[in-house]
Amino acid sequence: MALLIGCAALAALLVHTLVNARLLRRPPAAAPAPGPGEVAVLLPLRDEAGRIEPCLRALLALPPAVRLLVLDDGSTDGTADVVRRVAGGRATLLSGRALPQGWLGKPHACQQLADAAGDAEVLVFLDADVVLAPDAVARAVALLRTTGVDLLSPYPRIEAGSPGERLVQPLLQWSWLTFLPLRAMERSPRPSLAAAGGQFLVVRREAYERAGGHAAVRDKVLEDIELARAVKRAGGRIALADGAALARCRMYTSWRELADGYSKSLWASFGSPAGAVAVLALLLALYVVLPATILFGQWAGLAAYALGVAGRLVSARASGGRAFPDALAHPASVLLFAWLVARSYRRRAGTTWKGRPTWLR
Structure with missing residues (x-):
């Protein structure tokens, strides 16, 4: 009975994944280039x-009206020097100020960039490991406007x-x-029902300021998700999109x-250690324990394994990821993810990133 209930749950989750992939x-496919003062890309x-060079060279191909601001945060x-050599006068290079007490590094850098963006109507926050297509900003801004989200x-x-x-890595979209x-x-309107990825984030300036900007999430290691929640708290709307073509x-x-x-x-993704234990218990039960029962002659375990793999295949197809043979190792992916979560909780108090703490007590 437990196997049947588990398989039913996996089937329901697969259907949900299919619906989400469609929605x-x-x-x-195309969008007009932004005009002067409309968009600022903040790096x-x-x-x-x-x-950083591939990211910068891609930015040079953006429409000339898009303003580029780069902040060197104490490198x-x-x-x-790389920014000056590659981007020349196309990008405005800022020097980051000293990190104030109570702030983590990335929110502070993003807030400085937003403050320097002038009257740009739309702010595009980007990470150094992202390489944009030449029309990425135009198409993303067009989608922001047609959906009416903030x-x-x-x-x-x-x-x-x-x-x-x-x-x-495929577990992010999955x-x-x-x-x-x-x-x-x-x-x-519930802030708890929110997701976002800080690699490529597009936000209306008005909504950003109404939400308090990055100052509202100054001490959050997952500043992208927390910013989305802040936008919701301020009455705004958020959305995820497939950016694989962008x-x-x-x-x-x-x-x-x-x-x-x-x-x-990772520790910050679950709200509390108890929440992490509950989520990991569910993931391990559905995607590792149930498929493993095939080793003991329970053929429902094969169905459980197939349903889990199918979900990974759907998410890969929907997000431009690699489907085969990676999806076949889904139980191993979930096991490894559980280990990373445990490691994150074990190390959070002493973890640093690029010489700075990632957790403020």
């Missing part, structure tokens, strides 16, 4: 000299090279396509980088 917002950088590796998160196509990356009701999230992103290039990157922030 997922997608940018128009915070700290010690990114080794990987010690020559990041500012904050849009077009998820880039996540690139993964090493086995560890290929196991873990998680919200599987468990988050996308249209309900757009309609609901941008690509390789967040980490090694297992060590990935493990450290996830360790700095």
Whole structure:
């Protein structure tokens, strides 16, 4: 009976993933270039000299009316020199101020960039590992306006090279396509029903300021999700979108980088240790324990495994990710994710990222 109930739950989640994949917002095929003063692209950088060049070269291909602002947040590796060499006078390079007490690094950098963006109607926050298509900003802004939302998160196509990356990174899109009701999230005023990805974030300036900007999330390691919640609290609407045709992103290039990157922030995704235990227990039961029963002659375990893999395939197709053979290792992906969550909780008090703490007591 337990196996049948588990398989029914997995089937329901697969149907939900299919519905979300169909409803997922997608940018128009073409859009007019933004006019002067409409859009500012904001890029915070700290010690990114080794990987910022592809991002910068892509920004140079954006329409000339798009304003580019780059903030060097106390880098010690020559990041500012790379920006000057590649972007020249096309981008305005700012030097970050000292980090005030009570702030984490990225929210402080983003707030400085927003303050320097003048009267731009739309702010586009970007991470250093994101490479935009030439029409990405125009199409993303067009989608923001046609949907009527205040904050849009077009998820880039996540690139993964090493086995560890290929196991873990696809879970980003899979998680919200599987468990988050996308249209309900757009309609609901509840801040708890929110998701966003800080790699590529598009927000109306008016809504950003009404929400308090990044000052409202100054001490949050997951500042992207918290900013989306702040927009909701201020009466705004948010949406996720498929940004695979607009941008690509390789967040980490090694297992060590990935493990450290996830360790700095995964603990903040669950609200509390009890919430983390409950979520992990559900994931492990459905996507690891149930499929493993095939080893003991329970053929329902094969159905459970197939349903889990099917969900991964749907999310990969919907988000521009790699489908085969990566989806076949879904139980291993969930196991590895559970280990990363446990590691994140174990290390959160002492975790640093680029020389700064990621948790303020």
